[in-house]
Amino acid sequence: MDALHVARAGLKACATSLGVVLVVGTAPAAQSPGQPGVTFTKDVAPIFQKSCQNCHRPGSIAPMSLINYEDARPWARSIKTRVEMRQMPPWHVDRTVGIRRFKDDPSLSDKEIATLSAWVDAGAPRGNPADMPPPRVFEDADRWHIGKPDLIVAMPKEFVVKPEAADWWGIFTADSGLKEDRYIKAVEAKPSPGARRVVHHSVESLVYDDGTSGGGTLVEYAVGKNGDIFPEGSGKLMKAGAKVRFNMHYHAVGEPITDRTEVGIVFYPKGVVPKHVITTILSPNQDDLDIPAGADNVRSDAYFKMDKPSHLVGFMPHMHNRGKRQCLEAIYPDMHVEQLNCVNYDFNWQIVYNYADDVAPLLPAGTIMHVISWHDNSAANKYNPDPRNWVGFGNRTTDDMSRHWLTFYPMTDEEFKAEVAERKARSKTSTAAQ
Numbered sequence: 001m002d003a004l005h006v007a008r009a010g011l012k013a014c015a016t017s018l019g020v021v022l023v024v025g026t027a028p029a030a031q032s033p034g035q036p037g038v039t040f041t042k043d044v045a046p047i048f049q050k051s052c053q054n055c056h057r058p059g060s061i062a063p064m065s066l067i068n069y070e071d072a073r074p075w076a077r078s079i080k081t082r083v084e085m086r087q088m089p090p091w092h093v094d095r096t097v098g099i100r101r102f103k104d105d106p107s108l109s110d111k112e113i114a115t116l117s118a119w120v121d122a123g124a125p126r127g128n129p130a131d132m133p134p135p136r137v138f139e140d141a142d143r144w145h146i147g148k149p150d151l152i153v154a155m156p157k158e159f160v161v162k163p164e165a166a167d168w169w170g171i172f173t174a175d176s177g178l179k180e181d182r183y184i185k186a187v188e189a190k191p192s193p194g195a196r197r198v199v200h201h202s203v204e205s206l207v208y209d210d211g212t213s214g215g216g217t218l219v220e221y222a223v224g225k226n227g228d229i230f231p232e233g234s235g236k237l238m239k240a241g242a243k244v245r246f247n248m249h250y251h252a253v254g255e256p257i258t259d260r261t262e263v264g265i266v267f268y269p270k271g272v273v274p275k276h277v278i279t280t281i282l283s284p285n286q287d288d289l290d291i292p293a294g295a296d297n298v299r300s301d302a303y304f305k306m307d308k309p310s311h312l313v314g315f316m317p318h319m320h321n322r323g324k325r326q327c328l329e330a331i332y333p334d335m336h337v338e339q340l341n342c343v344n345y346d347f348n349w350q351i352v353y354n355y356a357d358d359v360a361p362l363l364p365a366g367t368i369m370h371v372i373s374w375h376d377n378s379a380a381n382k383y384n385p386d387p388r389n390w391v392g393f394g395n396r397t398t399d400d401m402s403r404h405w406l407t408f409y410p411m412t413d414e415e416f417k418a419e420v421a422e423r424k425a426r427s428k429t430s431t432a433a434q
């Protein structure tokens with residue numbers, strides 16, 4: 001336990017200096033002398049190429065392209081609002097509390113946000129066409145957050161969601177074609193391009209001919225989801241002959257839409273057996289929702305006990321249209337409570353937050369994971385289907401949920417002690433270096 005506290009103290013020290021940077025970086029007086037004559041071609045296009053165009057280009061998932069000046073100019077105001085509120089690029093973990101470092105964090109730096117704002121405030125000028133960087137070339141693999149998959153398994157056939165239909169749940173099973181046992185390093189599920197709006201969720205698992213299943217969830221997708229990336233030395237086992245089971249939930253949107261969801265998998269090299277095996281669970285016991293009509297900030301609480309010492313790899317909140325905020329805290333066996341993270345929830349973006357390895361929570365056996373959710377059933381919530389209704393737990397998109405996915409690997413007591421000691425040693429070195 002002491003080791004954990006030491007590690008956290010290190011984190012807090014870091015956080016304080018981060019806070020200072022933030023204030024300086026966003027103060028208008030500080031930014032203007034550093035950023036005279038911000039233009040699209042020189043300053044803005046490189047940021048869009050790096051952080052926006054993967055989604056904001058023709059044929060990808062965003063509603064408009066941000067490739068050329070002509071495409072982007074009409075959206076200037078909206079761009080300023082969305083980046084200042086940190087709604088774009090989508091990454092909604094609250095940066096002011098808890099753990100701050102994650103893998104594949106796409107968010108903009110404070111300086112980049114200041115640059116975009118300065119550009120909009122200056123009237124969104126084009127600048128010198130000669131400053132324009134060469135266009136970014138996108139590869140097929142850019143569709144995947146996890147990098148180029150070694151194996152892609154698709155649903156065995158397409159499913160057409162009719163324009164008007166009740167929510168539909170069903171199961172499809174596909175052969176993976178895998179001929180030998182392999183360990184999974186990263187995994188991501190993706191609906192067909194254009195079908196993102198109708199796939200409420202898909203939950204994938206591994207099944208075998210002898211009727212057994214592959215232990216926990218393989219991966220789950222809900223709108224806007226990225227991928228799961230496991231720490232070096234940990235993975236999920238996929239055995240030869242595995243089939244992938246797609247548990248789908250479709251939601252009609254007024255026009256016919258065809259989907260064939262795929263799962264992309266990155267493996268460890270052949271023959272490599274990682275030390276730890278990853279489990280993903282939907283933490284249970286969170287279904288007694290009672291949200292009065294019109295009410296805002298309706299809180300619900302749920303608890304889940306970690307039976308074995310564990311390294312928490314990542315977490316993903318899941319609520320529906322009225323979900324507003326969700327926080328995760330750890331109640332350690334000595335009753336010390338630590339807030340791990342909060343997410344300002346947006347139903348459009350189901351994001352898994354994968355911790356950077358050296359700050360991932362190390363949880364002793366018996367730690368209680370406490371999930372606190374807030375719902376907004378008022379008319380002020382623009383996603384609310386009908387603020388006049390009481391809402392409870394339910395599977396339909398118009399019902400609500402306060403769920404939470406946890407990805408972790410369990411350890412023996414000895415392994416846990418060793419990992420805590422290693423963390424403590426490393427945090428001492430980095431504190432000394434500061």
Ligand code: HEC
Binds near residue numbers: 062348
């Ligand atoms: C992971 C994909 C993705 C990335 C990366 C992304 N966007 Fe978006 N963006 C979307 C989608 C999808 C929408 C529409 C749904 C929504 O509003 O959440 C959207 C909406 C927007 C809107 C609102 C448009 C409107 O209707 O007013 C703006 C502005 C925007 N994005 C700007 C940006 C900027 C600027 C960046 C980069 C700094 C960026 N986005 C990065 C996918 C993305």
